[in-house]
Amino acid sequence: MSRVTYRAIQQEVLARIRRKTWQPGALIPTEAALAAEFGCARATINRALRELAETGIIERRRKAGTRVSATPVRKATLEIPVTRLEVEARGATYRHKVLERREIPAPAHLIARMNLAANARLLHLKTLHLADAHPFLFEDRFINPLTATGIKDAPLESISANEWLVRNIPISGGDITFLAEPATPEDAAALDVATGCALFIINRLTWAGIEAVTQVRLAYPPGYAMTTKI
Amino acid sequence: MSRVTYRAIQQEVLARIRRKTWQPGALIPTEAALAAEFGCARATINRALRELAETGIIERRRKAGTRVSATPVRKATLEIPVTRLEVEARGATYRHKVLERREIPAPAHLIARMNLAANARLLHLKTLHLADAHPFLFEDRFINPLTATGIKDAPLESISANEWLVRNIPISGGDITFLAEPATPEDAAALDVATGCALFIINRLTWAGIEAVTQVRLAYPPGYAMTTKI
DNA sequence: AAGTGGTCTAGACCACGTT
DNA sequence: ACGTGGTCTAGACCACTTC
Numbered sequence: 001m002s003r004v005t006y007r008a009i010q011q012e013v014l015a016r017i018r019r020k021t022w023q024p025g026a027l028i029p030t031e032a033a034l035a036a037e038f039g040c041a042r043a044t045i046n047r048a049l050r051e052l053a054e055t056g057i058i059e060r061r062r063k064a065g066t067r068v069s070a071t072p073v074r075k076a077t078l079e080i081p082v083t084r085l086e087v088e089a090r091g092a093t094y095r096h097k098v099l100e101r102r103e104i105p106a107p108a109h110l111i112a113r114m115n116l117a118a119n120a121r122l123l124h125l126k127t128l129h130l131a132d133a134h135p136f137l138f139e140d141r142f143i144n145p146l147t148a149t150g151i152k153d154a155p156l157e158s159i160s161a162n163e164w165l166v167r168n169i170p171i172s173g174g175d176i177t178f179l180a181e182p183a184t185p186e187d188a189a190a191l192d193v194a195t196g197c198a199l200f201i202i203n204r205l206t207w208a209g210i211e212a213v214t215q216v217r218l219a220y221p222p223g224y225a226m227t228t229k230i
Numbered sequence: 231m232s233r234v235t236y237r238a239i240q241q242e243v244l245a246r247i248r249r250k251t252w253q254p255g256a257l258i259p260t261e262a263a264l265a266a267e268f269g270c271a272r273a274t275i276n277r278a279l280r281e282l283a284e285t286g287i288i289e290r291r292r293k294a295g296t297r298v299s300a301t302p303v304r305k306a307t308l309e310i311p312v313t314r315l316e317v318e319a320r321g322a323t324y325r326h327k328v329l330e331r332r333e334i335p336a337p338a339h340l341i342a343r344m345n346l347a348a349n350a351r352l353l354h355l356k357t358l359h360l361a362d363a364h365p366f367l368f369e370d371r372f373i374n375p376l377t378a379t380g381i382k383d384a385p386l387e388s389i390s391a392n393e394w395l396v397r398n399i400p401i402s403g404g405d406i407t408f409l410a411e412p413a414t415p416e417d418a419a420a421l422d423v424a425t426g427c428a429l430f431i432i433n434r435l436t437w438a439g440i441e442a443v444t445q446v447r448l449a450y451p452p453g454y455a456m457t458t459k460i
Numbered sequence: 461a462a463g464t465g466g467t468c469t470a471g472a473c474c475a476c477g478t479t
Numbered sequence: 480a481c482g483t484g485g486t487c488t489a490g491a492c493c494a495c496t497t498c
Contacts, residue, residue: 005467018400030483041469046484056309063477063483071396073311076406079286080304080460166301170248176306179455180410180430198428200410206460225409230310230436235486260464271488276465292465293496 004040009048012038017057017068025070028058076230080176082163083129083137092131096160099190100126103145110142113205114212120144123151125161128190137224138190141216147208161214165206169213174206178226183219191221200224234270239278242268247287247298255300258288306460310406312393313359313367322361326390329420330356333375340372343435344442350374353381355391358420366454368420371446377438391444395436399443404436408456413449421451430454 016022028034031049035042053060056073060066087094106120116122122142129137141161143151147169154164165171181201188195202218246252258264261279265272283290286303290296317324336350346352352372359367371391373381377399384394395401411431418425432448 003468014400024397032483041471042484043470043486044468046486047467050485060484061477062475062485063479063481065483071312071315071393073309073315074401074404076308076310078306078308078458080306082301082303085301085303163301167254170244171304174460175457176460177455177457178408178430180428180450180452182428196426198410198412200408220410222410225407227405227407228308230404230406233487262464271490272465273467273489274487276467277486280466290465291496292494293463293498295464 004038004044006044006048006051009034009038009040009045010052013048013052014057022068024068027065027067030065074230076228078226078228082166083139083160084163087129087131087136090131092136093133095130095133097128097130098125098156099128100124101156106142110215114142114144114215115210116144116212120146123148125156126190127156127160129160135191135221138187138219139216140219141214143214144212147211147213162216165214170208171206171213172208174204177203179203181219187219191219193221197222200226234268234274236274236278236281239264239268239270239275240282243278243282244287252298254298257295257297260295304460306458308456308458312396313369313390314393317359317361317366320361322366323363325360325363327358327360328355328386329358330354331386336372340445344372344374344445345440346374346442350376353378355386356420357386357390359390365421365451368417368449369446370449371444373444374442377441377443392446395444400438401436401443402438404434407433409433411449417449421449423451427452430456 022028029037031042031045034045038045049058049060049066052058056075057069058066059069084094102124103121104124106114106116106122110116110122111118111120123145125139125141125143127139127141128135129139139162143161145151148165150168151164156164179201180198182196183191183193183199185195187199188197199222200220203216204218205215206213252258259267261272261275264275268275279288279290279296282288286305287299288296289299314324332354333351334354336344336346336352340346340352341348341350353375355369355371355373357369357371358365359369369392373391373395375381378395380398381394386394409431410428412426413421413423413429415425417429418427429452430450433446434448435445436443
């Protein structure tokens with residue numbers, strides 16, 4: 001075991017910020033100075049501070065140095081699990097039901113958002129996910145068969161599109177939006193709730209490079225909450 | 231510039247996963263082997279793989295080695311800015327109005343959640359945040375004056391509690407919950423929307439060590455969406 | 461017992477941004 | 480121009496986990 005760990009340095013830095021030894025907005029010593037003070041290598045200081053910078057507690061810029069964030073932008077990490085695992089983590093039995101599966105011409109609003117050719121066709125899926133036979137999530141998904149190669153032959157009755165895509169199509173990135181919406185009549189029927197009641201909605205658009213793979217709207221019934229820690 | 235960067239290694243690793251050279255669930259070579267292959271130091275491989283593991287793309291365990299995640303749990307990072315900055319980032323003028331400010335005995339449900347003494351008192355604040363004079367956010371907050379020392383004398387008319395706390399009280403962590411709720415009559419009056427309409431709600435409880443600092447419920451009107459990337 | 465990742469060191473060079 | 484963080488190296492020891 002070495003004498004000084006990067007975690008110990010992080011703790012000490014946080015303690016000094018908490019004690020106001022280092023005020024918000026103020027510069028803290030350079031890596032070299034801290035390495036000398038703590039009697040460790042600069043690389044150790046670097047790792048400690050780099051990770052703190054990733055959480056938004058401090059801000060670092062070459063030449064300008066490192067300073068305590070004046071108005072820290074807290075960053076929370078959300079885990080986005082496969083729905084089956086999320087249900088099973090709650091101790092329930094997972095099942096899903098494909099309500100609709102059709103190939104259609106891409107709707108106009110998706111041609112722009114997904115950067116598709118004007119005559120592109122998409123696979124349109126509607127799926128109800130169940131936890132112990134109770135509606136857990138109503139999913140309305142469009143899949144680009146050109147990027148999600150093999151989706152047409154996927155056994156989507158036994159593996160959800162969600163999970164099939166995650167396992168088979170390497171995704172480079174995506175945009176996620178969280179919001180609240182009133183239940184449409186279709187949402188209400190699928191989830192067995194009243195039309196107009198407040199649903200938690202996730203919209204997600206995912207990419208493989210510059211090509212869109214899938215756009216999905218997830219509607220969760222009242223009572224669902226997404227939780228995380230900072 | 232060195233010959234091999236950790237970013238280049240990440241790209242190559244991702245490419246191999248995408249090409250299925252390394253299948254989901256399969257072991258990939260050890261750090262030492264990759265260092266030899268790429269002709270770089272093991273520390274460089276370590277940094278490349280460590281960061282990929284943080285995103286959930288690969289999984290690492292001592293002795294067991296590194297493998298490609300079979301069902302990757304995507305991780306998204308949410309930024310939680312101060313409301314004023316969020317409004318200003320949209321090009322609007324920020325203003326807030328304290329609707330209520332009272333010291334009260336802690337409600338029973340918060341005594342448990344915030345780990346308070348039975349006779350604890352809390353500062354109860356209700357604040358409306360405005361963007362260009364339109365309601366942007368209705369905030370219902372409880373503050374523990376024992377941990378948020380100085381809050382009683384804070385000029386909460388000119389600086390929001392949100393911002394005052396962020397600047398003055400060092401926070402060690404917290405729990406955040408996102409959900410949808412129908413607007414209560416009070417929400418509706420504050421936000422100028424219909425009672426019962428779908429609101430996006432954030433509940434946040436923050437701690438300084440083992441002591442709770444504040445519990446807040448943020449209610450956003452219809453149309454608000456929280457966005458992030460993966 | 462042995463193999464793998466986790467971390468630290470001491471030194472070096474470099475990119476970047478401020479001055 | 481120059482100071483700061485960003486990164487890489489080569490080597491070392493250690494912690495954890497599986498065998």
